[in-house]
Amino acid sequence: MAKVLVVTSGKGGVGKTTSTAALGAALAQEGQNVVVVDFDVGLRNLDLVLGAERRVVYDLINVVQGDAKLSQALIRDKRLENLSLLPASQTRDKDALTADGVSRIVTELREKFDWVICDSPAGIEKGATLAMRHADIAVIVTNPEVSSVRDSDRVIGLLDSKTERAEKGELVEKHLLITRYDTARARRGEMLKTEDVLEILSIPLLGIIPESQEVLRASNLGTPVTLSNPMSAPARAYIDAARRLRGESLVVSVPTDKRSFFGSLFARRVA
């Protein structure tokens, strides 16, 4: 049975699109059939992060309005054959989305794929509520700082009221993904600790993605970080998170960039 997953946060710039691409690619590498859908109409980024921006012909709005079939709009990833992208429109805005259109598209995507990952825009208006409407699972992306945590709390409240599942009296399975985590700053008290965030949000932890320069490098290359550098700390964290989404229980830890034994020995210059 296909799973619809929404990657949401409330706050902007916390890592939703990065996480959508990374998790989508990680799941596809495990053999799952994945489609990632960009709901940020007018400010699309998922196509850039996946390196597909030069192949966009039709988009989500074209399909919603019936100008194109879903198969014409889907873009298959060049590196992973079971990863596809449904891009958003750049010329329109979220008012062009309709509840019926989105419902039709999600139903059709459910039949073709194992995972339908919806990349939500920031905010709590139509784009965000339509992205979460049909979700079975929600990944709430949060930075360990106060504004992000409060916005995430708001979004969790919306997941319990504005989704189809909530209206039927069922629950959307919620997972917390902490991103841009800096262990040193958390220790110094400059950033919220994981326990603080969990205490406020009270949802299970999916993973902790450390702050890393690899993320920007990957995005500039137009590749999900799990593909561009799978041994890097954020990539390993995303891969573990994808495994937890599939039901594996792994202990959550913050991966660090590995330094070789010799590297740390000779890192100190001698005179």
Place this chain on the structure above:
Amino acid sequence: MLAPEPPLADWLAEFDALIERSPGFFGGRPLVLDLSALPPGKEDDGKLMAHLAGSSVRVMAIEGRQPADLASDMPPIITGGREIRPAEDEPSAQQKAPAPPPPKAALTLESPVRSGQSVTYLDGDVIVVGSVGSGAEIVAGGSIHVCGTLRGRAIAGTVGNADARIFCRKLEAELLAIDGLYLTADGMDPQLRGRAAKVWLTGDTMMMTALD
């Protein structure tokens, strides 16, 4: 039942003061307006009605006025209160509709109240088994009990209940109010921040104490 007495200006001033102290006092419930103490005058009645409507008070019926003295756009005159007895010789008397069940004494929420959510229960206490997020609010006619961290607003005793209290396991509240009197976070004793607390009203002063 509202029964204005002359001089009307003074009564209206008292009424305004009551509404300001306890905005939810009437709870939107429709009332009967007894105008028997005021001399009849369609223009004055109209002004009174407008003033009440401005404070969100709904008048369902008027008492103490003759039909001739009532303007056409006023609520109807309440019919005389005589008990209606079912006729003895009608065996198949229509069964009286069962009275609606009385409202529960307390509203219990078993999950956290998230930021931006607003819970209103004017008929009694509100109990939250969980935390109340920053930017959330609880409005209760009675007391508020938070079995977790209170980070948002707790507004108790809104129907004029000065006996209402607020309890929480950890005080991080943004605003506390009992019967219209309120305190923001800045006005709260910093010693109590982060501790289990009880808040109550003594006269016109909000009192707070630690419970741990």
